[in-house]
Amino acid sequence: MRPVELWRGEIARLAWGGKGLARSEDGRLLLLGSPLALFPGEEVEAEVHWKARHGEGKVIRWIKKDPRRVPAGCPVAATCGGCDLWEAGEAAAELKKTMAADLLHRQLPEITNWRYLPAPADARRHRIQLHWDGKALGYHARGSHQLVPVAGCPIAADDLSAAIPRLQEAIQGKLLPQRPQRWELATGTPAGRVVALDEKKGVWLLEPDGWHRDDAEMIETFQDFTLRHRAGGFFQVSPPWAVAAFRAVLEDWDLKGATLYDLYGGVGLFSALLGNRFQRRVLVEYDIAAVEWAKKNLDPMALASECIASDVGKWLPENLGAPEDLILLDPPRAGLEPEVAAKLMSAMAETMVLVGCDGAAFCRDIQRLSPAWKLVDLAVLDLFPLTPHVECVGLLKRLRAMSHEL
């Protein structure tokens, strides 16, 4: 391994993921990480490993700080691996927009009309993953499996944060399993009822007198619908803010038609959000338990729905749908499987919405779909405050349909 060298210089710009980009004196590119946000224009000292054509390293000291930098609002911000933007303070939203702009400029240069929805100040996580190492409960340190003990978490809903010491006490008091493992704490919407879930899917509800075995049902109530799901299954991390953001974007696009294909549909969030704007819904999801919940969730809404337990790639036919249908895809972080993107080329529906929680995978999928689908609008949502992650929601139109409109 090459030795570490000290480097001093200025951060030229921010790249996707929050890394600072700089140039060495001989013109080589430098990619610098920092535990607590970087601002373009800051002068830093960094430890750098030089590779053949570029260097990678981490900032260890600031020589000139951006005036917007503030003290972190969390005592373990420097070591905990959960949040990267604490010292950006109120400028965090602007920094994330800068990162997204860098990615979009490089990957989808033709898109210039995208918009960015910053997170409201009260957006909090309703689900956190902690680790018990046999002695303490906490998060993993940045880039390692070392434990950072925590007594609370300012990015979690208050009830979740307050449940952290209660969980620790119960494990230490041998009232809950003591073996070292990952624990999830989760609450529904509105936040309040807190459950703890261990790695063996045991679920306990926190009541005033302690933790009690629970049936694992989570309830998420929004202004016009309620969704239920099992603890530990997928649901949005900050549900009230995520639903408000998706609702704003989808209503703005005024989507309506015959059939909504809600692919990677989970327990029915997008089917519920688009409500009766479509005559019929077809939800496809491979988690059988989630599909059962989706049926139970959509039935009381009197929405004609077919919920199918299947891998999307296996289920997806060639020539899917008809011109007045909408195909909505919300795949996991890795984005669309190549076979799914290939089959979407022949779809007969003329409108598509693609949702992606990894910006780079989202851009790759838009490029893959581009022979048949044109991205006509894009919203970037800050659903994961204080981290470099964003959610992208794109509206696409079939190129054949667009040429008819011209």
Ligand SMILES: C[S@@+](CC[C@H](N)C(=O)[O-])C[C@H]1O[C@@H](n2cnc3c(N)ncnc32)[C@H](O)[C@@H]1O
């Ligand atoms: C990002 S989540 C979206 C869920 C839902 N749209 C929501 O917002 O609540 C992705 C969902 O796709 C499901 N999934 C992942 N890979 C899949 C596949 N190959 N076929 C079908 N479903 C899949 C997961 O179980 C998960 O529920």
